[in-house]
Amino acid sequence: MAKDKIINVTLKVWRQKNAESKGHFETYDAKDVNVNMSFLEMLDVVNEDLILAGKSPIAFDHDCREGICGTCGAMVNGYAHGPDKAVTLCQVHMRSFKNGETIVIEPFRAKAFPVIKDLAVDRRSMDRIIAKGGYISVKTGNAPDAHATPVQKKASDLAMDAAACVGCGACVAACPNASASLFVGAKVSHMGLLPQGQPERKQRVQNMVWQMDSEGFGNCSNAYQCEAACPKEISVDNIARMNRDINRCGN
């Protein structure tokens, strides 16, 4: 096999015991890193060494490791999910970094995302927003035949684009105001673009936006950092759709 490229990097990692304690950076050397490793596999190796040395491993959340569960995420060199475009952190590979580089790793920061430990943050505020209306209220067993309501392909495709959101919170972390507008806009659009979503359209947007505000997320000031950070390339058009729906409610 053509020998895999090996690099050495220095990590500056945010360490914080829990939400109450103050955090700080610690520095670790990651040596002999195979560039075909994923970023999280590199952290695994660092953690194995920390554990054997009797130290506390870096807490970071992850699960599917293939970019769909929305569990992973951190700021890497100032970018949510790292430097690559349109991927989650678990999909970033070490080939995106240079030999000798220093990599700064911090948690997603937002008032509505308290730190659990190190890089792991609590994003349940997003669940509470969904609970306020991010669904169509149909009870099990009530549904008509799936072909009873045809849906224009274009509307359905746009709804799918919006529904692709994995709820990782990168949009919030990237936003200068820590706004969740892209997250909420995506859900409002997903439902609002479909005929099934019409009956609850007004109350959905009102209730979700109200919950977003009360969770301490900021307002959207059109910086569009959210779209740039989104691993699923969710468009800011969804924010515009949300705003249109709010205006229609006639506050």
Added chain:
Amino acid sequence: MSLHSKEPSGPVNEKWESHKFDMKLVNPANKRKVDVIVVGTGLAGASAAASLAELGYNVKSFCIHESPRRAHSIAAQGGINAAKNYPNDGDSVHRLFYDTVKGGDFRARESNVHRLAENSVKIIDQCVAQGVPFAREYGGYLANRSFGGAQVSRTFYARGQTGQQLLIGAYGALMKEVDKGGVTLFTHREMLDIVVIDGKARGIVVRNLRTGKIESHSAHAVVLATGGYGNVFYLSTNAKACNVTAAWRAHKKGAYFANPCYTQIHPTCIPVKGDFQSKLTLMSESLRNDGRVWVPKKKGDKRRPSAIPEEDRDYYLERKYPSFGNLVPRDMASRNAKEQSDEGKGVTETGLAVYLDFKEAIERLGKDAIKARYGNLFDMYFQITDSDPYKEPMVIYPAVHYTMGGLWVDYNLMSNLPGLHVLGEANFSDHGSNRLGASALMQGLSDGYFVIPNTIGHYFAGTPGALDDVSTDHPEFKKTEDEALARINKLLAVNGTRTVDDFHRELGNLMWDKCGMARNKEGLEFALKRIPELRKEFWSNVKVAGDNEDYNQSLEKAGRVADFMEFAEVMVKDALEREESCGGHFREEHQTEEGEAKRDDENFSHVSAWEFTGVDSAPILHKEALEFVDVPPSERNYK
């Protein structure tokens, strides 16, 4: 204890309807006083919790994730089957039933499978009503594609993320009930044990993963929907947190474990690239619709794929199975890839890979059409491998993917432990010894939306004492909490020299070598000897970081690996005991001259359900005989 499937009598296509009428009901006003614990918020758990709450039950929903939406179901890519027959290509409930029984190599219960096929139709209706954005055609109607093991197009899909879209639907339904107060949500909780009082499941003990606090929760019934155990192999396509813990602890409290040796190896995954590998990535089976699988005809042909002319390629699936071609069921596609590699025709430097080639499809349909179908999968492949599948064929190899075995359940999805119900991948019920693609999502949602809401009431109304008051004040809760905590402290106290992952990797390698794609007596006996040794070493030499009162991921893993170390043994034992080949269980001693799996219906047409007797003591085997009335067993022929 006798194993009674409680299948209703009568013709297979009438069983479920008549059973629904015959089952006892709980009066709507009384449901509010009944507590149900649902562990797991994947497709099975979320759909069950939401539907039970809609009926009026008081539901407590638990998951290990920070949010219910992160359950492993989210990773499903390819699609979900349903016998809608929208394409008018001859599909029907009966055909889906038939394909599933046959695909499972005649090791599933006919009545369960038929019910699944019936419910499949309603699942699509339900999901569309929830706003699941399934792919549509220009006319605005739903699109379908085909999957392995079927000759009709019955798979519904939402780009390459069907699982996420279905889960968002079920999660939405769950959150709706959370908002209404019908469901209380307990996230970041790991179930460590089940509490059995007077022979009935009456609650669970969990660890709060944030704080380490051990908590008790009581209920009138417990529903487990905690997923499969594929991570016993360490490397698999499962998410990292997938575990056997909940099922295993229930097993230790008396629930039988059925067919643990039935594991599915998925044929199209990205091959292992190094020792640091932490998991394997699936490339959806839907790719086999347009991709052609091949290897070089000559052993050790190291030319680049594009430099190998047509006449030097062997499209071995098309050659050996002309009528199904690249769409043979998973077990066959996997075994054939292994066979080619074993013969020295595997590609890449490791020789453990075959090609999946889209060149012909791109020429035929155009790059845009392929992109529309598989764009995100191609991107994912590129991101991981740094190779462009639009230009070079993908390299793929089989990997552990799904587990057909699970806790034994009767027709009502109740285990032999009264009050304990098991849904989704965690039970053993519908797929026999091999699951067809796009059928797990269907089963999870059938169990959760349509089966358990009917059958749980029958348990409550038909079982003396089921609705007696329960409370965590009962001494059994305290006792169970103490045991759970003692085990945690024991793990933390070892303070050895090897990490949890290191042990897990070793166990995984052993299982892959000896109890993986092909098994034989010698290898299984070796594993049976080695597992207890490894387990002993684990308990005397593992190093777990930190302490209990913390967000401690090292400790979480340790508990799960400790359970895999026990579970692995019954899995191997089951594989050893099953002296036949069927579906995903391939015993090298039992094959036809052409190397296909050879069943032994006379001696093994049964479910093997194991009873726990102690960690270092042999489990007891119970058998549930299987009867095939509507789909008479035949040799599975995909030629």
